[in-house]
Each structure stands twice: as C-alpha cells, then as structure tokens.
Amino acid sequence: MTAAITALAAELPDVHPAFVTRDSRPLRLITCGSVDDGKSTLIGRLLWDTKAVKEDQAATLHRDSGKQNDLGLPDFALLLDGLQAEREQGITIDVAYRYFASDKRSFIVADTPGHEQYTRNMATGASTADLAILLVDARTGLLEQTRRHATIASLMGIKQFVLAVNKFDLVGYDRAVFDRISHDFKELALTLGVRQVTAIPMSALKGENVVYSGAAVMPWYDGPTLVEALELATLRSAQTTGFRLPVQRVCRPGESFRGYQGTVAGGAVKPGDGVIILPSGQIANVKQIVTFDLVRNAAVAGDAITLVLDRQVDVSRGDMIVSLDSQPQSGMSFDAHLVALQPDGIQPGRRYWLKSGSRRQRVQVNPVSQLDLKSGKWNPAEALAMNAIGKVHLAFDEAAIFDPYEQNRSTGAFILIDPDTNNTVAGGMVTAKRADLGGLNANDGRVILSLPADLAEQIMATELLASRRDEVETRRVTNAAARDLIDGIDG
Numbered sequence: 001m002t003a004a005i006t007a008l009a010a011e012l013p014d015v016h017p018a019f020v021t022r023d024s025r026p027l028r029l030i031t032c033g034s035v036d037d038g039k040s041t042l043i044g045r046l047l048w049d050t051k052a053v054k055e056d057q058a059a060t061l062h063r064d065s066g067k068q069n070d071l072g073l074p075d076f077a078l079l080l081d082g083l084q085a086e087r088e089q090g091i092t093i094d095v096a097y098r099y100f101a102s103d104k105r106s107f108i109v110a111d112t113p114g115h116e117q118y119t120r121n122m123a124t125g126a127s128t129a130d131l132a133i134l135l136v137d138a139r140t141g142l143l144e145q146t147r148r149h150a151t152i153a154s155l156m157g158i159k160q161f162v163l164a165v166n167k168f169d170l171v172g173y174d175r176a177v178f179d180r181i182s183h184d185f186k187e188l189a190l191t192l193g194v195r196q197v198t199a200i201p202m203s204a205l206k207g208e209n210v211v212y213s214g215a216a217v218m219p220w221y222d223g224p225t226l227v228e229a230l231e232l233a234t235l236r237s238a239q240t241t242g243f244r245l246p247v248q249r250v251c252r253p254g255e256s257f258r259g260y261q262g263t264v265a266g267g268a269v270k271p272g273d274g275v276i277i278l279p280s281g282q283i284a285n286v287k288q289i290v291t292f293d294l295v296r297n298a299a300v301a302g303d304a305i306t307l308v309l310d311r312q313v314d315v316s317r318g319d320m321i322v323s324l325d326s327q328p329q330s331g332m333s334f335d336a337h338l339v340a341l342q343p344d345g346i347q348p349g350r351r352y353w354l355k356s357g358s359r360r361q362r363v364q365v366n367p368v369s370q371l372d373l374k375s376g377k378w379n380p381a382e383a384l385a386m387n388a389i390g391k392v393h394l395a396f397d398e399a400a401i402f403d404p405y406e407q408n409r410s411t412g413a414f415i416l417i418d419p420d421t422n423n424t425v426a427g428g429m430v431t432a433k434r435a436d437l438g439g440l441n442a443n444d445g446r447v448i449l450s451l452p453a454d455l456a457e458q459i460m461a462t463e464l465l466a467s468r469r470d471e472v473e474t475r476r477v478t479n480a481a482a483r484d485l486i487d488g489i490d491g
C-alpha cells in the first residue's frame with residue numbers, strides 16, 4: 001500500500017490546482033458495485049468531466065480507446081488502467097486514491113478492484129470515507145451484493161449514501177424504474193439506520209447527471225447531479241479518541257537521536273504532552289515532533305511523523321504511543337464485527353494472525369451470530385461462510401490494544417490472516433472489550449493464566465496449583481496484560 005499511496009501522493013500537485021489551493025478537507029468517497037455496474041466508467045467520467053485528467057493522459061486515452069466507443073468518447077474505464085499494473089506488482093493493499101475537484105469542493109475517491117471490493121480497504125481506504133456511492137445497474141436494480149455493500153459501509157461507520165442508478169440510457173430513461181429502485185434502496189437504508197440517502201438516475205457512459213445535468217433526457221428528475229450531491233455532503237465528524245501513534249519504525253541514525261515513526265492514527269500531539277507506551281506501560285513526555293523536512297509544534301491524525309521522547313524508553317515496532325489522559329482499551333478478549341472473505345469462511349475456534357496497524361498477534365476467533373441480509377436480523381451462528389457478516393469473540397494470547405471502531409476507525413479496525421496460506425481471510429471492526437477475567441482464558445478445557453513469568457512461577461509453586469499442573473498452563477505476558485488481569489479480578 002505504502003508504495004502505491006506514496007506514488008500517487010507524489011503525483012498530487014499535478015492533478016488539479018484546486019486541490020492544493022483549498023484549505024478545507026476534501027470529501028472522501030468509496031464506490032461500491034457489482035462487476036460491470038460501471039464503476040470504472042463512473043470514476044473515469046468524474047475525473048474527465050471535472051478536468052482532473054492531465055492533457056497527456058487525455059491524448060493517450062483518445063488514442064487507445066478510439067475504436068471502442070461508438071459515441072466518439074474515450075473509454076473512461078481505461079483511465080484506471082494504471083491501477084492494474086500496481087495490483088499486478090502484488091502490492092498488499094489494493095486501494096488507490098483518485099483526486100478530483102469541482103468549483104466548490106475537492107474529493108478523494110478510494111478505488112478498489114471489483115470482486116475484492118471490501119477485502120482490505122475496510123482497514124485502509126474505506127475506513128476513512130465520508131460517503132459511499134453505491135452503484136446499481138438500472139436494468140437489474142438492487143442485488144444481494146448491493147445489500148451487502150450497503151451493510152458493510154454502514155458498519156464501517158459511513159452514514160451518507162448516494163445510490164447511483166447507472167445505465168439509465170438502457171432503460172429508456174423510464175421514471176418508473178427510478179422510482180422503484182430508489183424506493184427499495186431507501187427502505188434498505190432505513191433498516192441500516194442511514195438517513196442521508198440521495199438516489200440519482202444517471203448514465204456514466206454518456207455523462208448524464210454525473211457532472212453535467214441530464215435534464216435533456218430526464219426532465220422528470222429534479223434532484224442534484226452526482227457532483228452536486230457530493231458537494232452537499234458533510235464531512236465525517238472528527239474521531240473522538242486521544243493521540244494514537246502506532247509505531248512503524250524505530251529510527252536510530254546516531255547515538256544521540258532516537259525517534260519513533262508512524263502515521264498519527266487519532267487525536268493530536270504537541271511537545272510537552274504526556275504519553276504512555278503500550279503495551280509496556282512506560283510513561284514519557286514528547287520532546288520533539290519531526291516530519292520529513294521540519295520540526296513541528298503539533299501533529300494531527302493523518303500526519304506521518306517521527307516522535308522524540310524526553311527519556312530513554314523501550315519501544316519497538318507494533319507498540320502504540322498514546323496520550324496519557326485518553327488511552328485505548330487493553331485486554332485479552334474483544335467483541336468484533338467481521339466480514340469473511342475466503343471460501344473457507346471462519347470456523348469456530350480457529351487461530352489466525354490479527355493485523356491492526358503495524359501490530360500483528362495471534363488470536364482465536366469464535367463466531368457468535370451472522371447477519372441475515374434480507375431481514376436485517378442477527379441469527380446465532382457458530383461459523384461464518386464466505387462473504388457473511390458476523391459478530392465474533394476474539395481471544396488473544398497476549399493483551400491486545402484497540403479503540404472501539406466507532407471512536408477510531410484506524411485503531412479499531414483489523415484484518416485476519418491465515419497463518420498457513422498468508423491469505424487475508426476477514427476484515428473486522430472492534431465493537432467493545434469483553435468483560436472477561438483479563439488474563440484468564442479457557443482453552444481446550446485447560447485454564448490459561450497469562451502473567452509475567454516471575455509471577456507465574458510463584459503462583460504455580462503454590463500448594464493449590466502445584467497439584468493441578470496439567471490443568472493450568474501459564475503464559476508469559478507483558479506487565480500491561482497482567483495489570484489487566486488484576487483489574488479484572490478487582491472489578
């Protein structure tokens with residue numbers, strides 16, 4: 001991902017002058033649709049009609065698509081071809097960002113390959129989206145896929161939808177078709193608790209109701225064009241957690257300098273702020289904030305920084321540096337929503353690698369219920385099939401650190417990786433810490449005591465446990481996890 005994003009970010013200033021001169025935050029979008037609904041054509045059309053396409057790109061496009069289109073227009077989907085090359089290089093996270101702007105606002109659209117729509121962007125691009133554009137083909141209307149995408153988008157915290165009823169030229173611009181599909185969609189949105197819904201009939205191919213009005217062919221439609229709807233959308237409110245810095249790298253260029261690098265995943269920080277390093281629990285103050293070319297007096301979510309602390313502490317990749325007065329939750333077990341992404345689904349009790357930010361740890365996953373997309377009900381389930389949306393319990397060997405996804409889309413999101421195949425098997429969002437006994441876990445009938453090693457030795461030596469050694473297993477954990485255990489018992 002980093003490579004793709006860095007490459008795209010490097011292009012940024014050339015894309016559209018409006019983007020760099022505006023000071024308001026751009027609106028972030030994701031597009032969802034089934035294969036062939038016209039997603040590539042729509043994004044291409046948006047880039048083309050807002051003039052985000054550079055001249056040399058435009059010339060190539062006209063040349064390459066000259067024979068393919070009887071409207072005498074380029075094949076807009078080709079604009080996104082560059083992405084294919086990035087994907088073929090096996091870049092881990094298949095999200096690329098496209099930038100465009102209207103007269104009133106700038107936009108960033110997360111572009112992901114069709115069938116893997118939600119695979120990884122859940123933990124990356126889409127998790128920052130303000131709005132989702134759901135595409136449907138006017139000829140087919142809502143499909144199960146549309147329901148799934150809408151559900152996932154709402155679980156991901158997106159509260160504004162635009163339903164793009166595309167290919168309207170193929171249904172004779174029939175108003176009744178639009179009324180039916182938009183009615184169905186509004187009903188679906190209501191069941192998801194999404195109130196801001198705009199449905200728009202359009203032809204991405206012909207550019208009707210995308211950037212320019214389609215009034216000539218759809219005089220009965222008096223709503224906004226897609227871009228007008230996007231201009232009216234609101235930015236997602238700021239995240240509510242304190243400062244979060246998942247440490248990606250410890251930088252030690254010389255004896256005298258030690259900095260902790262990463263992208264701020266929540267809140268803000270300034271020199272002098274008190275921070276705590278998790279999971280170790282060490283405390284320090286921020287001495288300096290450095291970005292690639294300057295020393296800064298503050299940093300906020302999204303900034304890539306190097307943090308220098310005022311004392312020697314032990315920090316490694318995967319740790320999180322957070323504000324002292326607003327900490328994430330640390331615990332051995334959490335509740336989460338999961339979307340299963342591989343044919344094997346999620347089987348009860350299976351163990352995976354869980355990756356969240358720069359952290360990777362072992363986890364056991366137990367499904368609890370599955371969402372029935374038609375009724376919107378959660379039915380009890382012990383396993384999740386591919387594409388199912390479920391509620392699960394996560395049980396860790398060592399303390400995990402999360403914010404609820406509602407509060408922080410970055411430190412509350414994760415992916416699960418199959419340790420045998422290295423495939424991403426699920427994307428998930430943490431809903432809450434489980435009220436468990438901190439470090440006490442039951443596994444295969446055995447009790448696992450997770451304690452710092454020396455404490456574990458002492459406890460195992462006690463008369464009570466010495467006689468039951470084969471029933472109790474101890475695992476060495478960090479001090480923070482042990483503290484959790486004690487909190488759990490006290491509470």
Ligand SMILES: Nc1nc2c(ncn2[C@@H]2O[C@H](COP(=O)(O)OP(=O)(O)OP(=O)(O)O)[C@@H](O)[C@H]2O)c(=O)[nH]1
Pocket residue numbers: 033034035036037038039040041042077113114115166167168169170202203204205206
């Ligand atoms: N008539 C008509 N055809 C369209 C419209 N939008 C897209 N198409 C055509 O539908 C086909 C699929 O469009 P794409 O943009 O490639 O669809 P996609 O959803 O991106 O498909 P994948 O890239 O496979 O996920 C192409 O042949 C497009 O030219 C439209 O508004 N009207």
